[in-house]
Amino acid sequence: MKDIVILGSNFAGFTTAIQLKKRLRNKREYRITVVSPSNEFLYVPSLIWVPFGRRKLNDIKFDLKPIFKKKGLNFIQKAASKVDPDTNTVFLTDGETLNYEYLVVATGVKMNFDVVDGLKPEDHKIENIVIPKLAIKTKDAFEELVKDSGPVVVGATQGASCMGAAYEYLFNMDKELRKRKVRDKVDLYWITPEPYLGNFGIDGMPGGENMLKMFMKMYNIKWITDASIDKIENNVITLKDGQELPYKMSMLMPPFEGADVMKDSPKLVDAKGFVEVKPSYQHIKYDNVFAAGLAVQVKPPFEIKNTPFGVPKTGYPSDVTGKIVAKNVARLINGNDKLYEKEWGKIPALCVMDAGHKEVYLLANHLFRPRQFAILVPNVFNDLGKIMLEKYFLWKNRNGLAWLP
Ligand SMILES: Cc1cc2nc3c(=O)[nH]c(=O)nc-3n(C[C@H](O)[C@H](O)[C@H](O)COP(=O)(O)OP(=O)(O)OC[C@H]3O[C@@H](n4cnc5c(N)ncnc54)[C@H](O)[C@@H]3O)c2cc1C
Structure with a gap:
């Protein structure tokens, strides 16, 4: 054999x-x-x-x-x-x-938690959604936040690459805080190593930066791009430029x-x-x-x-x-x-970003530039595409139909 x-x-x-x-x-x-x-x-x-x-x-x-x-x-x-x-x-x-x-x-x-002190799960400061057990812990932290609200910092550390998922988490958090009627008690901050909103680590998509800025303003989220974290202490994140961000809860995507x-x-x-x-x-x-x-x-x-x-x-x-x-x-x-x-x-870009009861389709003939075709299509009514993709993918693999797209 x-x-x-x-x-x-x-x-x-x-x-x-x-x-x-x-x-x-x-x-x-x-x-x-x-x-x-x-x-x-x-x-x-x-x-x-x-x-x-x-x-x-x-x-x-x-x-x-x-x-x-x-x-x-x-x-x-x-x-x-x-x-x-x-x-x-x-x-x-x-x-x-x-x-x-x-x-x-x-x-x-x-995950590389050594990129900044205080990021490790065992430090009990920063939440994480990359693996199941930490996503469940993040649920507990979110429930605490609903009961006893305060400022929140969501984003990605220097060196991170999975900013898209952190954006999705941010917009879903905004949506859920509104649903629970405590959004007015939460100052929501987005910090990212990207040089501009919507860079996503792929050098952006046409109209992406403006769309993300519009979402941030619409949802009353303050943002800091090109952010590098110096240290994480209990209840305060300090950036390398000296800015101090107080937080009651934080979720950061590590490298x-x-x-x-x-x-x-x-x-x-x-x-x-x-x-x-x-x-x-x-x-x-x-x-x-x-x-x-x-x-x-x-x-x-x-x-x-x-x-x-x-x-x-x-x-x-x-x-x-x-x-x-x-x-x-x-x-x-x-x-x-x-x-x-x-x-x-050169693989095509095919992705749906959930924006909290809204979604954006990212479509391009190539993941990286140069691209001959690249478009962002927003769906402002619901996030049905994201749900359908999940259902399709699980159905396809559960049935061993991995040859399907
Ligand atoms: C929170 C989050 C949200 C995301 N959202 C999106 C999205 O909306 N759209 C999208 O397209 N992508 C998204 N991604 C990215 C997507 O999940 C990854 O592209 C995908 O999981 C990569 O698949 P993979 O098989 O390479 O790695 P993984 O899915 O990480 O699988 C790794 C495999 O390796 C196994 N393994 C680990 N260690 C060993 C070992 N020592 N020996 C043997 N096996 C081992 C694991 O058990 C697992 O089976 C997201 C990622 C995260 C973290």
């Missing part, structure tokens, strides 16, 4: 596994094994709704085991601890090892780095633990190693002059890169050395 090992089972890992199995249906000598500490698929984008009770975790996840079994995929529910690409070995945290002919890395990210397993596999990654790949998502040195989704190294295609920030890696390109990797591994196995290429920045 020849082994293909996929590390990670969410957007990128799941798509790669299902697609690869389909492409290799006639190659019975190949066994595909997915390794992940979690047996659940989690629709991460809906974590923004968990703090406001609009979604419970059970609404946005499903058990992967039945679908993997049905598709004939081997699943090991364990975490990998490191990879040695010279001996084609994956080490698991329990000491077991796996050998592979091909390896796909889709292990997502780890992301590669998962520990990849940081501990230095031959495959850059200094931040992201896998260095060619436009085919094949590793730059190891031809039998591929990466997809958040695990991939993506350099900003523009110069960052002041406060550092990163490029967002959203669900659609994570799914697309999973499909490209499946296509390319299958090509190599079928003796075709000409790999399909699509640089990250």
